[in-house]
Amino acid sequence: MTRWNTSHIPDQTGRSVVVTGANSGIGYATARELARHGARVLLACRNRTRGMAALDRLRSEVPTAEAEFRALDLADLSSVRDFAAALDDFDGERLDLLINNAGVMALPYRTTADGFEMQFGTNHLGHFALTGLLLPKLLATPGARVVTVSSMLHVLADLDYDDLNSERSYRRWVAYGRAKSANLLFTHELARRLAAAGSQVVAAAAHPGYAATNLATAGVRMEGRTSAERMVDLANRALAQSPEGGALGTLCAATAPHMRPDSFLGPRSGLRGAPLQSFRAPWTRKAANAERLWTASEELTGVHYNFSRPPTAL
Numbered sequence: 001m002t003r004w005n006t007s008h009i010p011d012q013t014g015r016s017v018v019v020t021g022a023n024s025g026i027g028y029a030t031a032r033e034l035a036r037h038g039a040r041v042l043l044a045c046r047n048r049t050r051g052m053a054a055l056d057r058l059r060s061e062v063p064t065a066e067a068e069f070r071a072l073d074l075a076d077l078s079s080v081r082d083f084a085a086a087l088d089d090f091d092g093e094r095l096d097l098l099i100n101n102a103g104v105m106a107l108p109y110r111t112t113a114d115g116f117e118m119q120f121g122t123n124h125l126g127h128f129a130l131t132g133l134l135l136p137k138l139l140a141t142p143g144a145r146v147v148t149v150s151s152m153l154h155v156l157a158d159l160d161y162d163d164l165n166s167e168r169s170y171r172r173w174v175a176y177g178r179a180k181s182a183n184l185l186f187t188h189e190l191a192r193r194l195a196a197a198g199s200q201v202v203a204a205a206a207h208p209g210y211a212a213t214n215l216a217t218a219g220v221r222m223e224g225r226t227s228a229e230r231m232v233d234l235a236n237r238a239l240a241q242s243p244e245g246g247a248l249g250t251l252c253a254a255t256a257p258h259m260r261p262d263s264f265l266g267p268r269s270g271l272r273g274a275p276l277q278s279f280r281a282p283w284t285r286k287a288a289n290a291e292r293l294w295t296a297s298e299e300l301t302g303v304h305y306n307f308s309r310p311p312t313a314l
Contacts, residue, residue: 003274013038021102074126084133095137197307208246
């Protein structure tokens, strides 16, 4: 069987795509490949300078690209709401693909603008709110998909529903594992609710394996731990695959025909290589908690999903 790679991406002409955290790493690689295959891509990034630099780079690497940048800070729910409210002039009522890619990892304790623990608030709550606010566009677009990027490090921790914001205790890697578990539970519950509503929107998840991005060094850099930063950099060089390799699972989940809802795609080895397609998500033992997380997320963000809007022909 031929291993899946970017040559298998179908023509994306006419599709509109939002990629969060598209200024670097697997987010940028994802946006670039979708643009290369004809999609109209919006790079949604927190930092305007880096976002515009990424847009310039993408246009230089893919001269035919239809791409633009807009500011989005997932750690600030007012920014999420502003971004969603202004999206009508991107492609009207249409949104074919939302890729919830942006994230932070193993940071020293920080809180978002709304007072949530930074990893849970950014990686999960920000994307939960964004997806809910953009749901009408997704429901109105035949063949739409939501792909949320998690991590194999979700195995580090289950959610503590009595301490979602790590207020009683904080361990950076435990908090990261919890946030990535939240990504998977969100995907599972979103897929369940879409199916119950009779929607054909596909919700799937992906993970990059071990990819050499700046995500792993951000936390130690914030603390000025230069020796630890050098160690992480060495590990990246010795063990990690490229951002392009890390993006394959996301791209497969986003574009492969007949993608099964609630799938979790990533490297066959777990760390690197071509994605294994459509194996069942390994978080089913946690699925009973998915509805509990959903309810808490609606209360925390103030975003309540409405699945009742019927799709319209485009």
